[in-house]
Amino acid sequence: MLGFRDPVADAIGLLRPRTVIGPNLRASGEWALRFDPFLHVRVGGLVRGTCWLILEGQEPVLLQEGDTFMLGNPPPYVLASTLDTSPRPAAPVWAGAEDGFVRIGPEAVEDLYLCVGHIAFDDRNATLLTDLLPPLVIVRAADPQGGRLGQLIDLLATEVGVVAAGGPLVQNHLAQILLVHMLRAHAAQTHRPTGWLGALNEDGIGAALRAVHADLAHSWTLKELAEISHMSRSAFAEAFKSHVGVPPLEYLIHWRMSLARDALARDILSIPELARATGYRSESAFSTAFRRVVGSSPAQFRHQARQSSRSTANGH
Known part of the structure; x- marks a missing residue:
């Protein structure tokens, strides 16, 4: 987990x-x-x-x-x-x-x-x-x-x-x-930063961000995140992109893949376990999303990370 x-x-x-x-x-x-x-x-x-x-x-x-x-x-x-x-x-x-x-x-x-x-x-x-x-x-x-x-x-x-x-x-x-x-x-400060850092100070958007991070294994929908923010779906999507820079579900996918890369590099979860932990109902759905964002399959990424770790350990 x-x-x-x-x-x-x-x-x-x-x-x-x-x-x-x-x-x-x-x-x-x-x-x-x-x-x-x-x-x-x-x-x-x-x-x-x-x-x-x-x-x-x-x-x-x-x-x-x-x-x-x-x-x-x-x-x-x-x-x-x-x-x-x-x-x-x-x-x-x-x-x-x-x-x-x-x-x-x-x-x-x-x-x-x-x-x-x-x-x-x-x-x-x-x-x-x-x-x-x-x-x-x-x-x-x-x-x-x-x-x-x-x-x-x-x-x-x-x-x-x-x-x-x-x-x-x-x-x-x-x-x-x-x-x-x-x-x-x-x-x-007065000139607030863009991205998730500045969005945390916005009540509605910040609440959605915290909900996502609190339960990333949940299959979040735009409707659920909008309800947490007390906005309509269209208003939430527009406000989220304005503050964070990307649409809400794109942010969710990229954050999931960032965590997946880290877990694969440290070899702490199997690929099926990682799929469930990041909110995907099947290993194939997770692998498809991972390949789209990262450019390689989870198995290829883990193999490359293991080879890199061995090279580092051997002083190469």
């Missing part, structure tokens, strides 16, 4: 997030670092001080103490003490980290303390989240969720460089909690 809870928890669980916290930055004086593009998500916050975040193609943003930010598949960007400081590549500076910290400027003076982490996802399903995120989300210290996020950043900063039992586990869980709170804050 596949476990389902709510859209955010399901998506993050399916993404198999891998977190690397740090190195963190302690800096004084004038400095500027240029970072190359990277995949997936980076989260961070200012424990102390101020600095500029300059994302290619966007206006520079001044980050202040207590502010938290999230970068989603961002283009090149610069962190700097001032806008007129010439940036240097960050990679060699980051490579010189010691005990979880990079230091710029005199050690006796710490104008800035920046805590950062990188969250990488399973490539097969990463677009479930990254396609919904803008390059930059900022939650200010004074925002309604700012205080809670600031506390999480402080906790993460405390864990970096401390050799203690369970340290990596604590860092990973804190980073995932931070990610969820950043997603909530982003969804609540």
Whole structure:
């Protein structure tokens, strides 16, 4: 039986997030670092001080103490003490980290303390989240969720460089909690995101999404989902596509196939069991839907996943 809870928890669980916290930055004086593009998500916050975040193609943003930010598949960007400081590549500076910290400027003076982490996802399903995120989300210290996020950043900063039992586990869980709170804050901001993330804030559409995720084995119809949303079928279908970007039954099929790919890759269910768990009355109906969305049969996909796992285990 596949476990389902709510859209955010399901998506993050399916993404198999891998977190690397740090190195963190302690800096004084004038400095500027240029970072190359990277995949997936980076989260961070200012424990102390101020600095500029300059994302290619966007206006520079001044980050202040207590502010938290999230970068989603961002283009090149610069962190700097001032806008007129010439940036240097960050990679060699980051490579010189010691005990979880990079230091710029005199050690006796710490104008800035920046805590950062990188969250990488399973490539097969990463677009479930990254396609919904803008390059930059900022939650200010004074925002309604700012205080809670600031506390999480402080906790993460405390864990970096401390050799203690369970340290990596604590860092990973804190980073995932931070990610969820950043997603909530982003969804609540004035310019709401598209896709299922923004739709969760819509009473009717959100209720239908939560119902689907709570019981994916059910053979959902458009009529049932519309009734949950207290709308007519036509109004529900139009509103769902407007908020989520695809028709409701197409969303349902793609979500089922995302979970099916994950279960096949991890080899946790037989194909008949997986068909029942994802709402199909027969293995053939499930296989037809899977092939249409994924491009191969479930058996072929599982075989390829097993071969890939063996190659990885053998170091190839």
